[in-house]
Structure formats: structure tokens, C-alpha cells
Amino acid sequence: MKRWLAALLAASLGACTTVAPYQRGYLARDDMAFEPSPGTVRALEKTYSAKEAASGGASVGGGGCGCN
Amino acid sequence: MTAALALPIAAIPARAVAAEANEIGFTVLGYKEKGLMKVTEPVLWGRGTFHEVWEVEASAAVDIISGASPQLVTNVSGRPVNSITAASITDRRNTGDAKLTRRFGDFAVSVSRTISDENDYKSHAFGLGAEWSLNQKNTTLAAGYGKSNDRVGSRDDPALHERRDTKEYLFGITQVLSPVAIVQSTVTRSAGRGWYNDPYKLTFTFFDQGIPLLLPDTRPDHRDTLAWLTRYRRHFPSAHGTLQLDYRYFRDDWGIRAHTLEAAWEQTLNERWSVRPALRYYTQGAADFYTPVAPSSPPAILSSDQRLGAWGGLSPSIRVTRRFERGISIEGTLGYVHDARDLRFGGSGSEAFETLRAVYGIVGVRYPF
Numbered sequence: 001m002k003r004w005l006a007a008l009l010a011a012s013l014g015a016c017t018t019v020a021p022y023q024r025g026y027l028a029r030d031d032m033a034f035e036p037s038p039g040t041v042r043a044l045e046k047t048y049s050a051k052e053a054a055s056g057g058a059s060v061g062g063g064g065c066g067c068n
Numbered sequence: 069m070t071a072a073l074a075l076p077i078a079a080i081p082a083r084a085v086a087a088e089a090n091e092i093g094f095t096v097l098g099y100k101e102k103g104l105m106k107v108t109e110p111v112l113w114g115r116g117t118f119h120e121v122w123e124v125e126a127s128a129a130v131d132i133i134s135g136a137s138p139q140l141v142t143n144v145s146g147r148p149v150n151s152i153t154a155a156s157i158t159d160r161r162n163t164g165d166a167k168l169t170r171r172f173g174d175f176a177v178s179v180s181r182t183i184s185d186e187n188d189y190k191s192h193a194f195g196l197g198a199e200w201s202l203n204q205k206n207t208t209l210a211a212g213y214g215k216s217n218d219r220v221g222s223r224d225d226p227a228l229h230e231r232r233d234t235k236e237y238l239f240g241i242t243q244v245l246s247p248v249a250i251v252q253s254t255v256t257r258s259a260g261r262g263w264y265n266d267p268y269k270l271t272f273t274f275f276d277q278g279i280p281l282l283l284p285d286t287r288p289d290h291r292d293t294l295a296w297l298t299r300y301r302r303h304f305p306s307a308h309g310t311l312q313l314d315y316r317y318f319r320d321d322w323g324i325r326a327h328t329l330e331a332a333w334e335q336t337l338n339e340r341w342s343v344r345p346a347l348r349y350y351t352q353g354a355a356d357f358y359t360p361v362a363p364s365s366p367p368a369i370l371s372s373d374q375r376l377g378a379w380g381g382l383s384p385s386i387r388v389t390r391r392f393e394r395g396i397s398i399e400g401t402l403g404y405v406h407d408a409r410d411l412r413f414g415g416s417g418s419e420a421f422e423t424l425r426a427v428y429g430i431v432g433v434r435y436p437f
Binding site: 017018019020021023024025026027029030031032033034037038039040042043044046047048052053054055056057058059061063064065066 | 107111163193250297348424
């Protein structure tokens with residue numbers, strides 16, 4: 001699985017082009033953001049992470065909680 | 069069971085192009101499990117840029133938790149089942165965090181601080197981050213280091229004062245693929261040492277002969293994890309919609325392997341409205357020391373907490389966004405959570421896993437200024 005993902009990532013990077021600043025109108029859209037609304041992101045992560053063994057991936061230094 | 073919480077503002081770029089310079093927001097989560105916990109969480113957050121090179125982000129939240137929680141796993145009926153607490157739990161967690169970033173052209177450094185305080189758990193954490201934009205900002209490399217110092221207590225045992233310390237390391241890359249597509253991939257490793265036992269969980273096992281065993285939740289004194297998160301966004305101008313795909317692979321030295329996949333389509337209906345249906349799938353394998361039934365000669369490390377078992381979950385949701393003048397927006401999200409043993413990928417979910425059903429609603433407002 002990890003090798004497959006690494007190959008996909010490498011292929012994606014190799015296939016990209018240089019996009020000039022004036023071409024980035026679509027990239028500035030809210031729906032193109034990885035985390036457009038911090039409040040919603042925070043609420044959702046707590047919703048799932050309190051019940052799942054897996055957590056994290058996007059940042060560090062977030063601390064922990066009791067989450068019982 | 070504790071969970072690492074991500075800052076509301078990620079250590080890696082949240083978007084390829086700088087957003088509004090300053091904005092504040094308020095969000096409220098309401099979450100309700102069938103027969104179990106209820107959570108209400110208001111979140112106040114803000115972010116801004118000043119003097120063009122400084123960025124600050126901060127948030128504060130309160131978790132108000134009430135209801136019942138699975139406390140005991142017992143096979144007294146012949147098969148292992150969860151037994152919930154007799155009394156309703158009420159707890160409140162206060163948390164706040166702040167992050168400061170300084171930009172030096174294509175390079176940026178950041179420092180963050182997070183504090184979380186509840187009756188039986190206190191956490192202080194900090195993070196350091198660096199970003200480097202290359203290739204006319206088409207590529208951004210990110211690295212991060214975080215450390216948290218936690219203190220674990222118990223409502224039921226005032227004498228419990230244990231600690232847990234965790235170090236985290238992050239490396240990520242964000243790559244613009246085309247004028248309409250972008251991908252981000254991040255690997256996070258953590259090394260934790262200290263107290264991981266859940267002070268509220270017990271295993272009560274009966275045998276054909278002999279006296280039953282009542283065992284406290286006992287876990288290793290360390291936990292090393294790896295999380296690999298990859299996110300893809302692709303806009304389709306002719307359809308006025310954007311495909312959003314997120315995949316995370318997780319593993320740890322407790323033997324847990326987990327996959328998370330979320331697919332969403334955000335459809336812009338007009339200048340004012342957009343709608344976003346989404347489906348999240350989660351699957352995990354059990355921890356090496358997970359068992360709902362203790363052997364007659366129990367090992368030193370054993371837990372029947374079903375959150376460490378093998379199971380899978382589906383969570384559909386829908387979000388509606390209403391945009392107003394000057395960039396103000398309100399969004400509402402409704403979601404449903406269904407976790408069950410037979411949703412585990414490939415089958416073989418844990419026998420004692422009891423299906424969890426929950427609904428949640430989130431309402432948020434954003435105000436740029």
C-alpha cells in the first residue's frame with residue numbers, strides 16, 4: 001500500500017506543470033482549500049478521533065485529551 | 069483512551085493561494101450518540117496578517133460532555149458485551165491554542181502553543197514549523213516538530229497522577245499540479261512515553277470453573293505512531309464543482325493499522341449557495357493486546373476497550389454554505405456516524421464491538437475584516 005501511494009505521488013509530481021500566479025484564480029477558491037474553516041475542521045477531528053485508534057496527520061503540537 | 073488533537077490551523081499550508089488576510093469565526097458542534105454520550109462544543113477562532121510578514125492564528129473551545137460511557141466488558145451472559153456506566157458523566161474541557169508565523173520571502177517559520185484542561189486530563193503542547201516555497205510557489209515543503217506534556221488523572225481515583233510525554237515530527241509537501249488541481253502529502257511520526265491506561269475501563273471475565281477475573285485496563289507505557297495523509301483537490305470549471313479526496317494511512321507499535329478515506333463533491337449552485345455531500349470510510353485492525361475476554365492466566369498488558377478493536381465505520385455528511393456580502397459566510401453541516409464490526413475492510417471485525425450510531429450538526433460563521 002505504501003509503495004503504491006509513493007508511486008502515485010511521484011507520478012503526480014512528475015506530471016505537474018508550473019502554474020504562474022495569474023493562473024491561480026481557481027486555486028484560491030474556498031473549496032480548493034485543504035482546511036477552509038478552522039472551526040469546522042476542529043469540530044470534525046474531535047468527533048472522529050475520540051472513537052478511533054488513528055489520529056493526526058496534518059499537524060503537530062496539538063496535545064491530547066481524556067476523550068472518554 | 070486519549071487522542072492527539074490537531075490544531076485547528078494545520079502546520080502545513082491550508083491552501084495554495086493566500087486567503088483573506090484577516091477573519092474571525094464562531095462554530096458550534098452538537099454531537100449525540102445513540103444511548104451514550106452527548107457533546108456540545110463552541111469554538112471561537114481567528115487569524116490575521118499584520119505588517120505583511122506576521123501571521124497569527126488562535127482558537128478557544130469548550131467541550132461540554134455528558135451521558136454514559138462503556139465502562140465494563142464482561143462475558144457473564146456467555147458472550148462479551150459492553151456494560152455502560154450507571155451514572156451519567158458530566159465533564160468539561162477547556163482548550164486554547166495560538167500560532168505565530170513570520171515570513172521571510174519564500175520561507176516561513178512558526179511557533180504554536182496548545183493548552184487543554186479537563187477534570188482528569190491536562191495537556192500542554194508546543195509546535196515549531198518551517199515552510200519553504202519553491203518553483204514560483206508551485207511547491208511548498210513543510211517540516212514540523214511538536215512536543216506535548218500530558219498529566220493523566222481519574223475522577224474515580226484522586227490518587228492517580230501520571231504523566232505522558234509525546235514528541236512529534238512532520239514532513240510534508242504541497243504541489244500545484246495544474247491551474248485546477250493541487251495535492252498535499254504529509255507524514256507525521258510520534259513517539260510517546262508514559263501512561264496510556266484508561267482509568268475507567270475494566271474487563272470482567274467469567275470462566276467455566278474458578279473465580280472470575282476483574283482486570284483494569286493496562287496498556288504499554290509507550291506508543292510510536294505514523295500517519296500519512298494525502299489530500300487532493302480538483303476543480304471542474306464547467307461543472308462548477310470541486311472534487312475533494314483525502315486518504316490517511318495510520319500505524320502504531322500497538323499493532324493497529326487503520327485507513328481513512330473521505331470523498332466529497334462541493335457544488336457551487338450560484339454566487340450565494342454551495343452544497344457539499346461527503347462520505348467518510350474508516351477501517352482499523354485491533355491492537356495486539358486487545359481482547360474482550362481475559363485468559364485465565366492474563367498477560368500484564370490487556371485492554372477490552374472496543375476503540376482498540378477491529379471495526380469499520382461509514383459517515384455520510386452534507387454541508388451547505390451561504391455566502392453574504394464582504395465575504396461573510398455561514399455554513400451548516402449534518403452528519404451521521406455508523407461504526408460496526410462488519411464494516412471493517414475485509415471482514416473479521418471484533419466479536420465484542422458494539423455498533424455505535426451518532427449524529428452531529430455543526431453551524432459556523434466566518435467574518436473577514
